[in-house]
Structure formats: C-alpha cells, structure tokens
Amino acid sequence: MKSSLSPIPANSPGFEFVYVANQRCECGGYFATVNQSLQGSPTHPTERVLARCEACGAERAFVFDISSFFGKFERYDRFQQTEDTFRRAMAALRAGKPAEAEAALREVVDPEKGEPAFAWGHYHLGRVLLMQGRAKEAVAALERAVAIQPLEPDIHRVLARALQAAGQKERAQRHLQRAEELKARFG
Ligand SMILES: [Zn+2]
Numbered sequence: 001m002k003s004s005l006s007p008i009p010a011n012s013p014g015f016e017f018v019y020v021a022n023q024r025c026e027c028g029g030y031f032a033t034v035n036q037s038l039q040g041s042p043t044h045p046t047e048r049v050l051a052r053c054e055a056c057g058a059e060r061a062f063v064f065d066i067s068s069f070f071g072k073f074e075r076y077d078r079f080q081q082t083e084d085t086f087r088r089a090m091a092a093l094r095a096g097k098p099a100e101a102e103a104a105l106r107e108v109v110d111p112e113k114g115e116p117a118f119a120w121g122h123y124h125l126g127r128v129l130l131m132q133g134r135a136k137e138a139v140a141a142l143e144r145a146v147a148i149q150p151l152e153p154d155i156h157r158v159l160a161r162a163l164q165a166a167g168q169k170e171r172a173q174r175h176l177q178r179a180e181e182l183k184a185r186f187g
Pocket of ligand 1: 025026027028029053054055056057058
C-alpha cells in the first residue's frame with residue numbers, strides 16, 4: 001500500500017475528499033474514501049485517509065496536514081469558498097477575461113486562503129498564463145499540477161505545450177509521450 005511521504009496540506013475537510021477523488025490509481029480508476037483516522041500530535045494533527053480504487057479495488061492511504069483548521073469549526077466549510085472562487089475563475093475564462101481568471105486562480109491555490117494542493121487550480125492557472133504568452137510561469141504552475149496528479153494525461157499534455165512555448169523541446173516531448181501513453185493505457 002502506497003502512502004505519501006510528507007503530509008498533504010489541506011485547509012478544510014472538504015478538500016481532503018476532493019483531493020482523494022481526483023487521484024488516479026495506476027489502473028486509471030479513481031479513488032474513493034473508505035475511512036479516516038486522526039493521527040499526529042495535538043500541536044500538529046494529521047489525518048490518515050484510507051481510500052480504495054473504484055475500478056480495481058487497490059487501497060491507498062493519504063496523510064493530510066490538518067493543523068490549519070483542526071478544532072477551528074468556523075473553518076470547516078471553507079472549501080465552499082475555494083470552489084466558488086474556482087467557479088468565478090472558470091466564468092472569467094469563458095468570458096475572455098484572463099487577468100480576472102488568473103487573479104481568482106491564484107486565490108484558489110493560495111497556501112493560506114485557498115488549497116495549495118488543488119491540482120486543477122494549478123492546471124487552469126497554467127493554461128491562463130500560457131494563453132497570455134507567459135510560458136515560463138505556465139510551466140511552473142503546470143509542474144505543480146503534475147506533481148500532485150502525475151497520472152492525468154491532460155495535465156501532461158498542457159505542460160508539454162507550455163514547455164514547447166518556453167523552448168524546452170526535449171522535456172516537452174517527454175511529457176507529450178507520457179500523455180499519450182497514459183491515455184492509451186486508461187482508454
Ligand atoms: Zn485501480
């Protein structure tokens with residue numbers, strides 16, 4: 001059973017579920033939470049989430065750093081706010097307002113105000129930056145997304161595009177190959 005080496009930062013319980021539900025198993029399936037247990041010390045609480053792949057049944061444990069909200073009940077609903085900001089960003093993007101979308105997405109992945117381990121936040125931030133011709137910044141955002149969700153073909157594909165735009169052709173090629181290989185494997 002695989003487990004993350006360092007605790008995943010979470011600023012709300014809602015995000016723990018979202019993080020787990022967005023993780024892909026090696027088989028291509030997605031994980032669903034089975035149970036949660038509190039760990040760590042009173043000054044540095046962590047939560048261990050046991051999850052099971054909905055496709056093949058493989059189990060995986062995730063450990064979250066919950067010290068930013070544990071015991072602070074007014075913070076428990078905070079993911080709602082992050083989701084609203086994310087929706088606002090997507091609406092700005094559709095309306096052709098990349099600067100507005102960028103500002104909202106930076107809030108979505110903000111270490112204090114948002115959820116820094118939200119891969120789709122980094123992914124869309126990368127897309128918005130690329131759209132504005134800021135390839136190097138796009139690469140940085142997309143590399144964070146790919147580190148969080150390494151088995152997502154779409155993230156590798158857009159990272160390849162950003163690398164290409166930044167003049168890193170070999171690395172671009174590697175991520176493009178990875179995207180194709182994952183897509184072929186998952187079907
Ligand atoms: Zn699986």
